[in-house]
Amino acid sequence: MKPPFNIHPREQTPGRMIFRTAILMKVGLTRAFQDNGFNVTLEQWGLLTSLRESDGIHQSALAERTGKDRHNVTRILNLMAKAGLVRRELHPEDKRRQRVFLTDKGIAVQAVMLPIVVDFFGKAFEGLSQEDLQELTRILVHITGNLASSRSARTE
DSSP states (O other): OSSSSSOOOOSHHHHHHHHHHHHHHHHHHHHHHHHTOOOHHHHHHHHEEEEEEEEOBBBBHHHHHTOHHHHHHHHHHHHHHTTEEEEEEESSOOOTTTTEOHHHHHHHHHHHHHHHHHHHHHHHTTTTOHHHHHHHHHHHHHHHHHHHHHHHHHHO
């Protein structure tokens, strides 16, 4: 059976192009953070952004929301707490869970970094129309859904 996409040349396969784009985005955004004097990793940025949207979320939900392993989230939050970006409190109804909050410093850092991210992605998506970006998003959501459903089917 012939696949519905090209498998040669390898550099032009959809999977390779998605992978390469993700790597270039990760490296480029990390460099943009460093060039602007921020020693914040992309993983930390993802947690800062998620907390900005849902401050006080418990760690397990934060891990699920960001697609990260709970143990990695704990490790990253430990570093962020040490840097004064987040604080933890025991959940009032379930003492086994910790809720995570941005500190004033975390809010300020996230706010100052946001324009760097917007500028970076503005350059990355330069020349694409709003319709192009909507179609790209639709396609990526579809692919992500396919991968998530095939993963959950295997783990059940």
